[in-house]
Amino acid sequence: MKRHFAALLALALPFVYAQAQTASAQRQNLPALRAVVEQYLQTQSAGLPGQVLVKVGAVDQRMSLPHCPAPEAFQQPGARPWGKTTVGVRCTAPTAWTVYIQAQVSVLADYVAAAVPLAQGQPVEQGHLVLMKGDIAAMPNGILTDMAQAIGRTPTISLPAGTALRADTLRSKPVVQQGQAVRLVSRGANFSVSAEAKAIGTAGEGQVVQVRTQSGTVVSGTARMGGLVEVVL
Numbered sequence: 001m002k003r004h005f006a007a008l009l010a011l012a013l014p015f016v017y018a019q020a021q022t023a024s025a026q027r028q029n030l031p032a033l034r035a036v037v038e039q040y041l042q043t044q045s046a047g048l049p050g051q052v053l054v055k056v057g058a059v060d061q062r063m064s065l066p067h068c069p070a071p072e073a074f075q076q077p078g079a080r081p082w083g084k085t086t087v088g089v090r091c092t093a094p095t096a097w098t099v100y101i102q103a104q105v106s107v108l109a110d111y112v113a114a115a116v117p118l119a120q121g122q123p124v125e126q127g128h129l130v131l132m133k134g135d136i137a138a139m140p141n142g143i144l145t146d147m148a149q150a151i152g153r154t155p156t157i158s159l160p161a162g163t164a165l166r167a168d169t170l171r172s173k174p175v176v177q178q179g180q181a182v183r184l185v186s187r188g189a190n191f192s193v194s195a196e197a198k199a200i201g202t203a204g205e206g207q208v209v210q211v212r213t214q215s216g217t218v219v220s221g222t223a224r225m226g227g228l229v230e231v232v233l
Helices: 002-025 030-044
Strands: 051-056 073-074 083-090 097-114 129-135 172-177 181-188 191-199 208-213 217-222 228-232
Touching: 030 051, 030 073, 030 083, 030 097, 172 217, 181 208, 181 217
Parallel strands: 181 228
Antiparallel strands: 051 097, 073 083, 083 097, 097 129, 181 191, 191 208, 208 217, 217 228
16 A cells, blocks of 8 residues: 555656646746846936946745736836836736836936035136035935036025035026016027017026017017027927
């Protein structure tokens, strides 16, 4: 009897082992999902300045997902692909599933900081600035990485030395002042018409400003150097 049972067991074991291998082959390789996330974040951050470092978090090993031949990484609308972030990985066929994996993307780069205290409204000169190195992904949006982005602009608030400069804390030098007589230039295909007007507001280069023509019509245009306001038709 024992010999008969042993013989049956010997015959059954290869079948059970093969079934287990087949079942394992049909489950998703979880570490491979981390590689999908890393590749996605490397691609999304390719245009950022400096050295990009991607660290993908662990995947819950208790998950059991059907195998997916082409898992796809994605992010929710508005999510940043840098700093502390979350990336989804989904499968659409043969079985639909979605998982979310946390990651940390650091961007080590030079950024512009105040070398001296800057007073509100003080025009920024090159000697007022210094380049520092740090993880700009951990900083607020709009950090400046080129001194030329700050020179000639004025702080909207007083800034202590060492402060990283952001685009939203600096105002462009006005090229059109409220009440100023300006030349309104309307451009279209193969034509350009100019007229005298008066600025209703103050604007820097490239900003939108409203002007009033001599007939009293209010027109919006783009402020340009030399007291010009451009309207493209």
